[in-house]
Amino acid sequence: MAQFMAFLLTILFICSFTSAMAAYNIADFGAKPDGRTDSAKPFLSAWAAACGSSQPSAIIVPAGRFLLSQALFQGPCKNSNIRIFISGTIVAPSGYGSNTVWISFNYVQGLSIFGGTLDGQGQSFWACKMAGRSCPNGATSLTIAESKNILISGLTLLNSEVFHISIFGSSGVTVRGAKITAPGDSPNTDGIHIQKSSFVTVSGSSIKTGDDCISMGEGATDVWIEKISCGPGHGISIGSLGDTPQEDGVQNVTVKSVVLAGTQNGLRIKTWGKPNTGFVKGIRFEHAIMQNVQNPIVIDQNYCPGNKNCPGQSSGIKISQVMYSDIHGSSATQAAVKFDCSSSNPCSGIGLQNINLSYLDKQAQSYCRNVQGSTSGFVIPPSCL
Ligand SMILES: *[C@@H]1O[C@H](CO)[C@@H](O)[C@H](O)[C@H]1NC(C)=O
Numbered sequence: 437m438a439q440f441m442a443f444l445l446t447i448l449f450i451c452s453f454t455s456a457m458a459a460y461n462i463a464d465f466g467a468k469p470d471g472r473t474d475s476a477k478p479f480l481s482a483w484a485a486a487c488g489s490s491q492p493s494a495i496i497v498p499a500g501r502f503l504l505s506q507a508l509f510q511g512p513c514k515n516s517n518i519r520i521f522i523s524g525t526i527v528a529p530s531g532y533g534s535n536t537v538w539i540s541f542n543y544v545q546g547l548s549i550f551g552g553t554l555d556g557q558g559q560s561f562w563a564c565k566m567a568g569r570s571c572p573n574g575a576t577s578l579t580i581a582e583s584k585n586i587l588i589s590g591l592t593l594l595n596s597e598v599f600h601i602s603i604f605g606s607s608g609v610t611v612r613g614a615k616i617t618a619p620g621d622s623p624n625t626d627g628i629h630i631q632k633s634s635f636v637t638v639s640g641s642s643i644k645t646g647d648d649c650i651s652m653g654e655g656a657t658d659v660w661i662e663k664i665s666c667g668p669g670h671g672i673s674i675g676s677l678g679d680t681p682q683e684d685g686v687q688n689v690t691v692k693s694v695v696l697a698g699t700q701n702g703l704r705i706k707t708w709g710k711p712n713t714g715f716v717k718g719i720r721f722e723h724a725i726m727q728n729v730q731n732p733i734v735i736d737q738n739y740c741p742g743n744k745n746c747p748g749q750s751s752g753i754k755i756s757q758v759m760y761s762d763i764h765g766s767s768a769t770q771a772a773v774k775f776d777c778s779s780s781n782p783c784s785g786i787g788l789q790n791i792n793l794s795y796l797d798k799q800a801q802s803y804c805r806n807v808q809g810s811t812s813g814f815v816i817p818p819s820c821l
């Protein structure tokens with residue numbers, strides 16, 4: 437009897453699920469899991485159905501390899517609960533074209549993506565760049581733009597031509613359980629880039645790339661980054677900021693419980709050495725483990741590649757209220773802590789608490805320029821604040 441009741445409940449559950457949620461399988465729209473047939477049309481048809489539905493809807497991507505030339509999924513949609521369940525791998529064409537975007541969601545509110553793999557096949561594009569030839573810009577694998585309430589859960593991204601995920605002009609975006617992998621020498625393959633967006637959470641993710649694991653550009657606010665392993669890569673970075681004259685500030689960013697292994701930088705803030713009205717404030721870096729990181733803690737306000745167009749080499753970006761707490765492990769260079777701030781806008785309110793960074797069997801060092809702040813607890817190497 438109990439078994440029968442359970443059976444009945446299951447049937448009831450499935451019925452209510454399917455009646456409340458329209459499901460669209462890309463295979464029903466003609467997609468072939470052969471890795472060769474372009475499934476752009478089936479993807480866009482399934483999207484048109486899901487987005488045009490007035491009730492919650494689902495898109496199913498079954499197992500197999502689906503070649504996808506490009507898909508620009510456009511909102512606004514008629515419902516605010518679209519779920520995409522991906523079992524298989526979505527593959528970009530090998531070779532490269534002039535697209536700067538591979539898969540994007542624009543003006544969408546209420547979207548969740550579960551599982552799956554996006555393979556950007558960036559190898560031949562990187563080869564072009566590494567050979568110093570003139571190449572197109574390269575395509576970002578997944579772009580979330582002008583959107584709200586987006587969840588990306590358990591997605592694997594491989595070998596994007598450039599950024600793996602770009603979040604732009606959006607709010608309420610959560611990326612959790614992502615696995616991002618590209619070779620350590622692949623150019624500009626940032627893991628996740630966040631710009632002009634607020635209430636963005638990235639958690640429980642592993643990121644191995646040839647550039648920043650996570651980078652935050654102008655207007656990144658209310659960002660929460662937790663439980664990330666990074667490396668190889670260039671670390672977790674705010675910046676580069678201040679290339680264009682009037683930038684939005686970066687504010688209220690928490691980075692906690694992260695492990696950086698063999699990366700170029702650990703926790704970095706980087707700005708161009710030229711005039712600007714932007715700012716960085718209210719930043720918390722806590723509970724970070726550094727394993728052989730070249731620049732574990734670094735603020736660099738003198739970025740100016742080629743020393744062009746940087747009058748006075750002085751950054752207008754004001755950096756304040758940056759707290760570093762419980763950061764320990766090993767530096768791969770002697771300068772484990774480096775604050776190289778702007779002469780016209782010195783950094784202020786920088787805090788160091790319970791820092792322990794070692795350098796081989798020698799004493800690591802701190803470097804300070806144009807910076808004001810305070811320390812508490814133990815600080816190794818000794819602070820120059
Ligand atoms: C800072 O951002 C977090 C989300 O990352 C948010 O929960 C919190 O309310 C924000 N704090 C302020 C003062 O806005």
Ligand SMILES: *[C@@H]1O[C@H](CO)[C@@H](O)[C@H](O)[C@H]1NC(C)=O
Nearest residue numbers: 764765792793794814815816
């Ligand atoms: C700093 O770390 C070293 C190991 O790298 C350890 O021996 C030492 O006790 C630590 N110091 C503090 C104050 O935690």
